[in-house]
Amino acid sequence: MPRFAANLSMLYGEHAFLDRFAAAARDGFEAVEFLFPYEHAPAEIAARLADHGLRQVLFNAPPGDWAGGERGLACLPGREAEFRRGIEQALDYAEALGCPRIHVMAGLLPPGAERAQLQPLYVDNLAWAAAQAAARGREITIEPINLRDMPGYFLNRQDHAHQILDAVGAPNLKVQMDLYHCQIVEGDLSTKLQRWLPSGRVAHLQIAGVPQRHEPDLGELNHSHLFELIDALGWDGWIGCEYRPRRGALPGGTSAGLGWMPGRGQDKSAAPA
Numbered sequence: 001m002p003r004f005a006a007n008l009s010m011l012y013g014e015h016a017f018l019d020r021f022a023a024a025a026r027d028g029f030e031a032v033e034f035l036f037p038y039e040h041a042p043a044e045i046a047a048r049l050a051d052h053g054l055r056q057v058l059f060n061a062p063p064g065d066w067a068g069g070e071r072g073l074a075c076l077p078g079r080e081a082e083f084r085r086g087i088e089q090a091l092d093y094a095e096a097l098g099c100p101r102i103h104v105m106a107g108l109l110p111p112g113a114e115r116a117q118l119q120p121l122y123v124d125n126l127a128w129a130a131a132q133a134a135a136r137g138r139e140i141t142i143e144p145i146n147l148r149d150m151p152g153y154f155l156n157r158q159d160h161a162h163q164i165l166d167a168v169g170a171p172n173l174k175v176q177m178d179l180y181h182c183q184i185v186e187g188d189l190s191t192k193l194q195r196w197l198p199s200g201r202v203a204h205l206q207i208a209g210v211p212q213r214h215e216p217d218l219g220e221l222n223h224s225h226l227f228e229l230i231d232a233l234g235w236d237g238w239i240g241c242e243y244r245p246r247r248g249a250l251p252g253g254t255s256a257g258l259g260w261m262p263g264r265g266q267d268k269s270a271a272p273a
Contacts, residue, residue: 001263002227005031005057007206007242014253018048025052027255033058033240036066038089042096049097056099057238058141058176058204061129062086063105072105074129075122075154087129094138101139101203103176104129106154115154122154123167130170141176141203146184149213156185158192165201174203178242183210183221190229197235205230208243215243217260227262 006012006029012020018040024032032054037045049056064070064079073083090102106122109115130140144161145153155161161175177196183189196202207226209219216223230239241261245254 002230002239003031003236004029004261005033005055005238005240007033007240009035010242010244011254013245018044021048021052021054023254025054027258029054031055031057031238033238033242035060036062037093037097038062042093046096046098056097058101058103058240059090059093059097059099060103060105061090064107070107071150071153072107074104074125075107075118076110077118077121080121080125083125084128087132091132091136091138095136099138101141101174102133103141103143103204106142108150108152109154118154119164119167123164126164126173127168127170130168130173134170134172139172139174139203140170141174143176143178143206144181144185145178146181148184149181156181158182158186158196162196162199162201174201176204176206177202178206178208178240179221179226180206180208180210180213180242189221189226193226193229193233197230197233202235202237204237204240205235206240206242208241212246213244214246215257215260216241218246223260224262 006024008017008020008024012023015023021032037059063072073079073086094102104126109118126140126142133140142155142161142164144155144157147153147156158177165173165175179189182192186192207216207223209216210221211219245257
């Protein structure tokens with residue numbers, strides 16, 4: 001049975017952030033992910049995880065000026081020092097939270113820049129980040145993101161992400177495969193899963209309904225088929241529930257929309273993260 005992690009940046013918006021851990025645990029989640037932890041002290045988040053028996057399985061490294069529209073630094077010339085400081089900060093948080101992996105966002109293409117021009121810098125930055133993470137027992141992930149939701153994002157396709165892994169050559173650099181983004185950009189999800197999951201280079205999956213990014217049972221994805229296929233392929237990682245609850249305004253909030261999730265509230269034999 002797939003193992004699901006609640007994305008606390010998108011789910012349980014009816015609660016303050018630090019109260020979302022308790023809400024996720026009440027709904028049977030055993031793990032959580034979120035975008036950024038940096039507004040809260042590591043000890044504060046670690047206490048919520050411990051209090052509710054939750055694992056932290058993923059969060060993002062600092063992305064630059066998020067409020068100003070930046071979406072990562074890894075491909076941006078002249079931002080190398082800031083990128084490195086952000087990776088060190090993220091690794092400190094990962095150690096405090098017992099989190100095994102950190103997503104490093106690539107960034108948006110600067111005006112007039114081509115991907116081919118920026119790729120050597122992107123590879124160099126990821127190689128440095130992966131080396132720092134390996135020294136501290138962590139993984140780095142990269143995620144292809146669709147251009148409808150994030151125009152100008154550097155990394156969009158699964159095959160490109162795996163080419164980057166080849167170029168870097170670090171065993172702890174992995175792909176974060178978001179099926180929502182993959183469906184919008186490429187489609188053919190079953191074939192993509194069959195191609196990439198057995199490679200051992202996909203560290204994390206995420207799911208949401210397409211096209212509106214609501215619950216996985218809303219829209220064009222056959223979520224039950226995808227979960228059965230993931231199981232059949234023997235992949236035992238976490239699937240992040242990174243969607244905007246359509247039913248969040250109804251009585252019960254996020255919890256009212258969790259009927260899609262198989263085995264909710266049952267005992268799951270989870271392998272170590």
